[in-house]
Amino acid sequence: MLSSAVTTKGQVTVPAEMREKFGIKPGDRVGFVEENGRLIIQPHPQGVAAAFGILKARKSVSLSAMDETIKAKRKNRAGA
Template identity: 40%
Template sequence: MREITTTLTKKGQVTVPVEIRNFFGLKTNDKITFKISDGIVQISPAKYSIEDVYGIVKPISKPENFKKLRETAVNEYVQKVYKELNK
């Protein structure tokens, strides 16, 4: 286990070391979760709820042909399985 020390500011802020930011792929304004259990604090990237991400993806401009999409997906899956079986 690796130990990294950082400093708590007057405002109660801590800079997350670059090694940890890189490990988790954290970027500016990402949320972090602190879990406390048996005197140990764990840090991890926050998991977003559906409410947090609502509106990020723009709706499609035209209705999809779901029958065609399903047919395409099934055909692609069959081809993948066929290739795997014939290796």
């Protein structure tokens, strides 16, 4: 088992072996999960793909309805 000390600010250094194994680079974010009395640290996904599913739609909208709305907004901007 690899270990690391916790600083007075609550910071922990992820051992190099684990950073390399999981592709964790400077500036990356990690997540913490409690599971069955254990603390699990894991890479935290970033980017657009990571945000997928965060927002919940109140109702679905068809692509044609979206296209019509975009056309109307562009028309309004052009006339303004």
